[in-house]
Amino acid sequence: MKINKNVKVLLVGAILTLTVSSLVGCGSKSEEVPKSNESTTQNQEKTYKNISGSEAEKIMKDSNDTLILDVRDAKEYNEGHIVDAINIPVDEVEKRIDELESFKDKTVLVYCKSGKRSITASEILVKNNFKDVSNVEDGVSEYEYDLVEYTDLTASQFEKMISENSDAIILDPRDKKDFSKGHIENSINIPLSEIESRLDELSKDKPVLIYCNVGRKSAEAANILQNNGFSKVYNAIDGVKEYDFKLVK
Template sequence: MKKRSFAIIALAAMGLSLTACGNSGSAAKTETTAAGTEMAGEKAAEAKSEETTAAAEAKAEVKEIKGDAIKKIVEDKKEKENYMIVDVRSPEEYAAGHINFAINMPLDTIKDHLSEIEDWKDKNVIVYCNSGKKSGEAADILVSNGFTKVYNGEGVKKFSYDLKTFGNIRAKELMEKAKDALVVDAREAKDFEAGHFATAVNVNSEDPATIDAILPDDKNTLIITHCYSGNRSAVAAEYIASKGYTNVWNCLDGTKEVEYDFSKGDK
């Protein structure tokens, strides 16, 4: 009788041992499955990240743009608002004649001034020079710094552009220099009266007589033109430059695009 009881107890103990082993195996299997799932998730995330990076790099590929296409852009008052044009030649070459609405950012200093066009990182930026070589280098710099829609334009020695001798600046520079400049405001009189720089005079860009009336005797006077979007002011700037004034700048950022602090013009 005692032998039979011992046999039953032994069998029960073996059963518990087998159950415990089975549970342990199940737990190990669950842990392995969880680890595999986590690893698969990480690999999927890495793959997605690589795809996103690859897509971004593909999107940021520098494209070529011909002179006739640039010419059409700058001649269209609305279309030119969709592009920032950057002349990467020297200041001297820029002053001698550049594409309309282009700002000057020489290749040798462009890295130090990228913040000036930071707001154009995801917009169309055209860079150009004389031949396309320096602008090609500049385009690569822009792309490596996160600019996504960069075009290398046909050089001024390869296409017959209508070059301008007045310069172009942006809103920040206008506000920095307004107090030391003659600001030529080409907006309508009602808007001028509602608010303007203290150093500003109001003109009608389509009436040269109104511009002649405000021009100073000193042809080296710093003159900055501005309006709603840079179009009327460009007309005024070109006329003033044609009269022999050598320090004329048009502001590309108009009052429709920037909320100006006109007090910056106070002396």
């Protein structure tokens, strides 16, 4: 009987020891559970990416939904800029940020002459909640981009130009079928393939505002006019399939 009592005592002691150890262990593990990283995410600093000229060209080639922002001064821009790039000088970006509102959720590539002013502009965009901003480190003096001299405009800037220039020629270089489905009021239709043979129908003394479906044909048309001595040429980078222009038939 004594042996049995001792055995019982030992068993009870062992059970108590295991139970206490288990409770202590659980308490230790609960303390080691990592805390939520929510605060880390919330405090994570918003920033922009730095990309090379070749990387920028690839993005421009692969995407039709990218804003290219040239932050040099107007004189530098007019001497030659990347195709489809709009111009807002770096010291005007902050006060003209509303003009870029529709691009907050889109990819924005920012460039200048040497990559310095574009850093400042990129910081301004990020501060104003633009989500996908890339600073192109290779400026136009450091990389061999294909440059043009006509002026590229966003759709809203294009509409403003129309309203402020009653004598402007509004040129639609789409085919006749697309034009008949709907076009900007007072625009004339000269299909892209016919522009060079019908240049005499346009005036070099008036602004020529060009648009199309997605900005490709209008860019080609603008280049043709530029190469033929037209100096007041404006291309809409957003076409009628991308922006809600008021159209007539």
